[in-house]
Amino acid sequence: MISSGIVVEYNPFHNGHAHHLFETKKRTNADCIIAVMCGNFLQRGEPALVSKYSRAKMALEAGVDLIVELPYAFATQKAEVFATGAVQILSALDCNYLCFGSESGNIELFNSTLQFMKEHQSDFDFFVQQFMKQGYSYPKATALAFHELQTNEAIVDLAQPNNILGYHYMKAIHDCQSKMIALTIERKNAGYHDQMLSNTSISSATSIRKSLFDKQATLEEIRSSIPITTYLELVAFQNDYETFIRWENYWQYLKYRLLQSEPAELREIYEMEEGLEYRMQSNARQASSFQEFMEKTKTKRYTWTRLQRVCTHILTNSKKAEMKKRSKGAEYIRLLGLSQKGRKYLKEKKELISLPVVSKLSAVNEETIRLDVKASHVYSFGYPAPIGQKLIEQEYSQPPIIKPEATV
Amino acid sequence: MISSGIVVEYNPFHNGHAHHLFETKKRTNADCIIAVMCGNFLQRGEPALVSKYSRAKMALEAGVDLIVELPYAFATQKAEVFATGAVQILSALDCNYLCFGSESGNIELFNSTLQFMKEHQSDFDFFVQQFMKQGYSYPKATALAFHELQTNEAIVDLAQPNNILGYHYMKAIHDCQSKMIALTIERKNAGYHDQMLSNTSISSATSIRKSLFDKQATLEEIRSSIPITTYLELVAFQNDYETFIRWENYWQYLKYRLLQSEPAELREIYEMEEGLEYRMQSNARQASSFQEFMEKTKTKRYTWTRLQRVCTHILTNSKKAEMKKRSKGAEYIRLLGLSQKGRKYLKEKKELISLPVVSKLSAVNEETIRLDVKASHVYSFGYPAPIGQKLIEQEYSQPPIIKPEATV
Numbered sequence: 127m128i129s130s131g132i133v134v135e136y137n138p139f140h141n142g143h144a145h146h147l148f149e150t151k152k153r154t155n156a157d158c159i160i161a162v163m164c165g166n167f168l169q170r171g172e173p174a175l176v177s178k179y180s181r182a183k184m185a186l187e188a189g190v191d192l193i194v195e196l197p198y199a200f201a202t203q204k205a206e207v208f209a210t211g212a213v214q215i216l217s218a219l220d221c222n223y224l225c226f227g228s229e230s231g232n233i234e235l236f237n238s239t240l241q242f243m244k245e246h247q248s249d250f251d252f253f254v255q256q257f258m259k260q261g262y263s264y265p266k267a268t269a270l271a272f273h274e275l276q277t278n279e280a281i282v283d284l285a286q287p288n289n290i291l292g293y294h295y296m297k298a299i300h301d302c303q304s305k306m307i308a309l310t311i312e313r314k315n316a317g318y319h320d321q322m323l324s325n326t327s328i329s330s331a332t333s334i335r336k337s338l339f340d341k342q343a344t345l346e347e348i349r350s351s352i353p354i355t356t357y358l359e360l361v362a363f364q365n366d367y368e369t370f371i372r373w374e375n376y377w378q379y380l381k382y383r384l385l386q387s388e389p390a391e392l393r394e395i396y397e398m399e400e401g402l403e404y405r406m407q408s409n410a411r412q413a414s415s416f417q418e419f420m421e422k423t424k425t426k427r428y429t430w431t432r433l434q435r436v437c438t439h440i441l442t443n444s445k446k447a448e449m450k451k452r453s454k455g456a457e458y459i460r461l462l463g464l465s466q467k468g469r470k471y472l473k474e475k476k477e478l479i480s481l482p483v484v485s486k487l488s489a490v491n492e493e494t495i496r497l498d499v500k501a502s503h504v505y506s507f508g509y510p511a512p513i514g515q516k517l518i519e520q521e522y523s524q525p526p527i528i529k530p531e532a533t534v
Numbered sequence: 535m536i537s538s539g540i541v542v543e544y545n546p547f548h549n550g551h552a553h554h555l556f557e558t559k560k561r562t563n564a565d566c567i568i569a570v571m572c573g574n575f576l577q578r579g580e581p582a583l584v585s586k587y588s589r590a591k592m593a594l595e596a597g598v599d600l601i602v603e604l605p606y607a608f609a610t611q612k613a614e615v616f617a618t619g620a621v622q623i624l625s626a627l628d629c630n631y632l633c634f635g636s637e638s639g640n641i642e643l644f645n646s647t648l649q650f651m652k653e654h655q656s657d658f659d660f661f662v663q664q665f666m667k668q669g670y671s672y673p674k675a676t677a678l679a680f681h682e683l684q685t686n687e688a689i690v691d692l693a694q695p696n697n698i699l700g701y702h703y704m705k706a707i708h709d710c711q712s713k714m715i716a717l718t719i720e721r722k723n724a725g726y727h728d729q730m731l732s733n734t735s736i737s738s739a740t741s742i743r744k745s746l747f748d749k750q751a752t753l754e755e756i757r758s759s760i761p762i763t764t765y766l767e768l769v770a771f772q773n774d775y776e777t778f779i780r781w782e783n784y785w786q787y788l789k790y791r792l793l794q795s796e797p798a799e800l801r802e803i804y805e806m807e808e809g810l811e812y813r814m815q816s817n818a819r820q821a822s823s824f825q826e827f828m829e830k831t832k833t834k835r836y837t838w839t840r841l842q843r844v845c846t847h848i849l850t851n852s853k854k855a856e857m858k859k860r861s862k863g864a865e866y867i868r869l870l871g872l873s874q875k876g877r878k879y880l881k882e883k884k885e886l887i888s889l890p891v892v893s894k895l896s897a898v899n900e901e902t903i904r905l906d907v908k909a910s911h912v913y914s915f916g917y918p919a920p921i922g923q924k925l926i927e928q929e930y931s932q933p934p935i936i937k938p939e940a941t942v
Binding site for chain 1: 785786787789790793794795796799819822849850851908911912915919920923926
């Protein structure tokens, strides 16, 4: 069986993702689509709109065959670490292709960028350091360093978020000596950060979430941007869980954590930098919403995304030592859902899969998977209490979701 | 000026407390009544029904002249530590009398008990150890050890909660070589733990709270058990803060704390014993209320009160090292409220007061008073968010409440 891997958040699954899926199947002629998906907390340090199991259902309904969780130790990280974890998991599943969306859409440009960077890595690193010393954030310093290298070669614009991710997928494939072949598909219509719901049928997930939260739109109104399967899953989720999730749902817990922690405890938190702990504690005391807290805390150096990631790690009590240990390399493949084809794939490839496949929590060392379990437990506190309780139990009891054979 | 000290929780102030106050004034002929009151968390490891400032108002209205906070490091502790902190503060205020309520009501019996215990302390300690090894709780082991000593001398029944406290006040006075003279008043009518609202005008604070929470009674219905000043303060509090406070208000935060903490972190919490941390984490995962959690966790060895204290320390993140350091001896006198007479007293005794009197947080070393500030911050999370925010600010901005001169 030919398999193609994709790395996703599906927050929520929308028409742009359907396009990505369709093109991936078409271009690679894949029998099995494998998606590595962030769990309940996402790359930009945000809680997911709906739980990982709901998002896994959306993916299966839309045609993904095998959906596995990108562990917390990779999922909530900058592009380099995020990409490495995802590539390691796909490689361990003996995946043939990795197909990513990018602003560029030109795989040759990525290849030449990789080549160029190999030759200029030390200069590049030097410039990045310099710009960071001047107080620029890491993404901004990266973009400036690129500009500084002043190449005439055709390379990818690494100031674009999906290009950066793509570059790191390819670098990870190279560094891991993976046999996966990389392809890229140009992202259609909506920029990643676009906040206005567009009239076309492809809107970014950001704009869809923003529409939902700002109450500009009901589920009915965003329906043109999402497949019917996502729409039905969102309706069911809203009925079952009463709420969609965003940072504000955790504000009281984050504030509580910040106010009862000692500065020394906060310094142990992953990505917490000396000095930031006091700033956060003082702002937490005064702010009455997450938005207000973030606006008070944000600086040129501490970007919104970076701060959100630190907040996520505070909320989940994820520490430097453990995050470093767990992000050294993927240690397991946690199965969230599979189609009949996905099942067949796992059976066929059984001998070739190089990491333990986890479908029950009890099957894996508690210590190894603890960050993911803790993240799910903490995620549940964004829901009304009785529903949160169900989510806590689900983390232990939910087997992978199996999509039945289509009956035609 | 003659001053008499009392040690109180006023949760809430009721007719029994008014009786205590009246008798204290009468018997000691005091010009100034000084109350040392628990802050927002109480001796049995519970959050106070209403905030410390509201309870201070009740006390001033009822005739207390000087009301100071018993620091968290003493207030949430077993009788011995609780009593020592209170006695040290009253002594530091150059108080002449300490007048406590007890089941016994006979100060001579307390004196002979103190004498008896001095002679038999090592036997007594031996028996307590023995009974605790057999799995009895500390209060139960104490009562059994007493029984074991089989004295014919007339001594106080130390199985009674207020007798135990009284004994420790007297022991603390002795140990601190304080010049304070102890008196005791027999508690009227309602036992400390009585849960049914009695028809007489004295009900225990426990029964009053229970009535409020179980909705058997409105404020109107408990009115016969409390002075009109308490009634008005409770009405005002309910209007301002929307809720009265109990453990269930903190359940989600306690659960969150337990689920995101590592066992090693929980072991650092004051009064946490080896093994209890796992039991608590597992029960927290399953329980959907504080009541359910406590019922699951309680054993013969871990009494309800003891567990509640551990839960309070988890909630406030109070650690072994810091609690031990701060409970070694009272370090400051935090002023919550005063009458004109209280003001005069402080002025007159200025030179004799042997600990710093704190009326503004900024006047004291942040480190020293941190446990109290943290406890108040954490307490605020039991309220709806905007109200909690006000309480957080109050901890910094509220000056001591001053009762104006009565205009007759």
